[in-house]
Each structure stands twice: as C-alpha cells, then as structure tokens.
Amino acid sequence: MKIKEIIVVEGKDDTVAIKRAVDADTIETNGSAINGKTIEQIRLAADLRGVIIFTDPDFPGEKIRKTISQHVPNCKHAFLPKHLAKEKNGKKIGVEHASPEHIRFALRKARKMENEPKEQISREDLINYGFIGEERSKSRRERLGEILKIGHTNGKQLYKRLKMFQISRDTFLQAVEQILQEERSNG
Structure with a gap:
C-alpha cells in the first residue's frame, strides 16, 4: 500500500513500524518539544503532498497532534486505540507496537479535521x-x-x-x- 501523504510520527521506531506496514515517507517530531524547523518541514510537506499526523494514543502523542494542528491546518489524522498500540507485555503504548494490519487500517481511515x-x-x-x-x-x-x-x-x-x-x-x-x-x- 503506497501512501501519497507524508506521515508525521514521534520517532525512529514509529518510522520503522510504518515502513513495515506501508510504502510511505515520514517526518519524526522526536518528542513533544517540536521545534520551529520541524514545524516548517511539516508545513512544506502539507503544501506539497499532504500530511497525516499519526502519533501515539497517549498524552504526549495528543500534545504533539494538537501542536502540529495549531501550526499546520488541514492535516489528516490517523488514530490507533490504546489496546492496538500496546507492546506484548502491555507496559508501553505506541505506534511502534501496532501490527502492520492495524497501521494500514488506521491510515485508510485518516480524516481531516474541519x-x-x-x-x-x-x-x-x-x-x-x-x-x-x-x-x-x-x-x-x-x-x-x-x-x-x-x-x-x-x-x-x-x-x-x-x-x-x-x-x-x-x-x-x-x-x-x-x-x-x-x-x-x-x-
């Protein structure tokens, strides 16, 4: 499955998980302290190809999503429920722990906020x-x-x-x- 938009994720492990699931390019925020350079990259990506924000289903992930949405309107948003983003022992939550099937499903259901x-x-x-x-x-x-x-x-x-x-x-x-x-x- 090829994704036209650039997918914004939190880190390298998320990029690895995305690339296992789909053929896509990513931008990594490297945590919730998103700098101006990263916002500009996301803004350029949104203008040229479109962006899908795909962050972890936790508080820091929602903070990143909100920050990007404030600076870069018209992004699509993909979501994973917490139970599909847990590592095997159930302690950590993140996109990197989701199966390729669940990642593909979330990306197919990505929507724009109005x-x-x-x-x-x-x-x-x-x-x-x-x-x-x-x-x-x-x-x-x-x-x-x-x-x-x-x-x-x-x-x-x-x-x-x-x-x-x-x-x-x-x-x-x-x-x-x-x-x-x-x-x-x-x-």
Whole structure:
C-alpha cells in the first residue's frame, strides 16, 4: 500500500513500524518539544503532498497532534486505540507496537479535521448518553473513539473532536446504539 501523504510520527521506531506496514515517507517530531524547523518541514510537506499526523494514543502523542494542528491546518489524522498500540507485555503504548494490519487500517481511515464545524452533537447529548459524568463514561468514550476512528479523549476533547471531524448525528447515534448493545451483551 503506497501512501501519497507524508506521515508525521514521534520517532525512529514509529518510522520503522510504518515502513513495515506501508510504502510511505515520514517526518519524526522526536518528542513533544517540536521545534520551529520541524514545524516548517511539516508545513512544506502539507503544501506539497499532504500530511497525516499519526502519533501515539497517549498524552504526549495528543500534545504533539494538537501542536502540529495549531501550526499546520488541514492535516489528516490517523488514530490507533490504546489496546492496538500496546507492546506484548502491555507496559508501553505506541505506534511502534501496532501490527502492520492495524497501521494500514488506521491510515485508510485518516480524516481531516474541519476548522468551522457545525454543531450536530451537543454537550447535553454526551451527558445523556453517559459519555460524561458517569462511572462508565471513560470506557464508553474509549469505545466511541474506536468506533468513530477519532481516538481516545476526555469529555471536553470528545465534544471538540466530534465537532472538528463533523461527525453526523446519525453516525453518532449508530455508534451509541452499538455501544449499548455491546454493554447489554456483556451483562
């Protein structure tokens, strides 16, 4: 599978994992302290070929994603759920631990965030469907992020990401129904 866009990853091990999965070029941020030179490289890549941001599903990865998005709009975003990015012993999380199949799937589902989204899902919806303020909210948000391919978030980030990706109300409600059915099946 050949990827036209340049994939932004955190480090060398991520590049190795990407190249095992697809034919693609990468830019490495070398951690969350992204310097101006790296931002300029990403900006040039976005202008010439397009960019897919593919960072680890953890706090530093989200910080990198947010920093790049602020400086370089119109990037695509690829996400891996935490459980698909864990090393075999389960201690570390990162793109480098994902299988080639999971990397390819995440890249195929990469999406652009929109700057001026229309509100289709309200904060009240998130509360009413148990994504905020309940004991099970965290696990529901994780599952919703997997189903919609928008990554794991806290409640505030979930609201923002649903808007940014312009997730339709119908798509959201279908995902909610799937989560509820899974919960009923699991007792």
